[in-house]
Amino acid sequence: MLLIIAWRNIWRNKLRSFVVIVSVSLGLVGGIFSMAMMYGMINQRVQNIIENEISHIQVHHPKFTENYEMQYVVSNASELQKKLMTSSEVEAVCSRLRIPGMASSAQSGAGIMILGIHPDEERGVTRIHESLVEGSYLEGRRNPIIIGEKLARKLKVRLRSKIVLTFQPREGELARGAFRIVGIYKTNNSVFDQGQVFVKRTDLVRISEYKDDHINELALWLKEMDSAQMLSKQFQKKHLELQFLTWRKIQPDLAMVTDFMAEYFIIFMSIILAALGFAIVNTMLMVVMERIRELGMLLAIGMNRGRVFRMIILESVFLCLVGGIAGVGVSFALIEYFNQAGIDLGLFAEGFESVGYASQVYPELESKFYFIIGFMVVGMGIGAAVYPAWKVLRYQPAKALRME
Template sequence: MKMLLTIAWRNVWRSRGRSLVVIGSIVVGIWALIAMLGFMNGFTISYVNGAIRYEISHIQIHHPKFQDDYDIHYFIPDGFEVAEKISDKPGIKAVSPRSVVDGMISSPRKASGVRIMGIIPDAEKRVTRHDSLIVEGDYFTGDLRNPVVLGKELAEELKVGLGDKVVLTFQDMDRNLVAGAFRVEGLLETTSPAINKARSYVQIEDLNRILGTSDDIHEIALLADNPDQVPALRSELESMLPEMDAESWQTIAPELELFLSMTDSMLWVLIGIIMIALVFGIINTMLMAVLERFRELGMLMAIGMNRMRIFLMIVIETLFLSLVGGPLGVLAGLLTIHWLGIHGIDLSAYSEGLKEFGYSNILYPFVENKTYVIAAVGVVITAILGALYPAFKAIRLNPTEALHTV
């Protein structure tokens, strides 16, 4: 076996040019695979984390019938006390109680449908971080009476600016049509079109006063310390609040779960395409090497080397090439993802299009550690598959005919 390994290693470097081409193609293929996986993971993480961090949170608690049509009469009794109890649970990072009403928002020039979110500003900014997304004005500083924060696109549609008055109209707890005047204190811009175009935020005490309630809320949003613990936390909350529904982000926004599964499918298709291209590249190069060495292989057979050893020699040569190119490709991919993961990729030139689909302007590629292992193992498997046809071609040689090959 040692002799076979020595011969195979020498054969690899007898034709340096061809070997370097194969190694280079393996390096580029693995680097491209890791880079593409990093970019796609970056887009996926940006989209999902943006939806969780700036809109839906990890878990939401509602009355079981509330989300059917957002009827304000399906509330969480003693909601503030419930929220306080939840905030004391281990594993909970932040909790925000909310009142939620669908209604109309109008300015002197225009009116539009809107979802009105009554929030406690200090609690809400620990869950959604909307305070960091204010592009004009302030986030509930207390300087205005009845302040409201609007999505920037909604404000543009209503043709209002900072300090302008808007009127929110909706039904109160007695199903009477009521209205309240609010002053625009801030404009925010998120990666969510729904928030930018049809969402307004007011202080929960201002909204509840007009609704005709004080301690009843419709929604409790919370963030977990560890996203992996969300399923366990959800089960604990359902046991703690049997009359309410505790829903994780996968249930609240099933389109995110669908998006993740579709992305995973696309990644496997991408991996398959790159690996197939690599296989054909290896087959082509090794087949050329076998055809050029017909006479040599015939001589080896003539002096007693059996067909199995010839087969193994061709496979080992290919493995040597992959064992040189594979680690270099993985290293190149790792360094690329590490650097881009720190500095990001500025996509602000495409900000308008990205914003429509809920993506951030800065992309941070990300690859899990296991992906590098999968890539390395994939190279070895690809090399073996790519070596099979040339190796079979070699062992089908007739030694007598091969010795007469010029």
């Protein structure tokens, strides 16, 4: 009956309860949707980086990533590549020749990272071939190159323009080669677009006079992203002379942001709920003080203080839960809708893309966050009623009955 009384009590003053419920709902919608936007943006960024740049696992000589020096190669790369492909967890492996260099046009020049790839292999690992906005994917017999849209703007070049790549070969003088732009790509990361160019590895080998099996990077695409850590450890144990890095180790900042999403969510929502909680404390104070005679009567006729306390707590929890369910429901619907439709933040595209975020955001939120918010709302309901309940229970029944 305590539940019935508490539930019916919240509808005694419909307008007041409605205001509280709407406040809780709006607070939650604002908080949850903002978090879903943030979560969606971060997830998109992680996905973009993995799909376009780093893949799930990279393999290098242990010293290669220190300064990208050309002498540090993956020995017996072809054999290793074949071996890695035999793992049931691995979807695709591509070999690369990664060389820092300089791209020059007639008008300008820029420092870049040259990625000598095998086009067909690369298709299985990265999505650059899907990011082309002009031209085609490394087609052409002699020295084709794909560059990012931002680099093209910087070098003031267009499709089919020629640019010269200069880089340090393994030994001797600088190597140079003229490449014809056959494709221009655009990702959501303008820093990447400005800094990475893709050429055929065979062309790079020919110009630099490297050996054909000169490979300093293998990139792996896994069937399940979550198995990266475990597989990396397994491979590392078998190949101690090499360094296996998961995307988390290559981009620790992103991994950290992803890992701490739950904590961010809890902190962010706690602040919102704390603000709402104070409003509910005020409401519950009004509720109990205007019913103090009734509460005095309950104490007088034999309802113990614990039961009265629970009744007040339940009222607050019900109030918060109704608002919480409405808020979470509306948030869920909004997130589902915009997860399909996307939110176009094109006005801020340049700013977003300069730090690697897409301007078309697809909000998303893992289901566990809805459960977390459920618990937090109940916690807020309990917390908000403690003080009003304590305040009213200090009164002797006779004093409470005397109060107007």
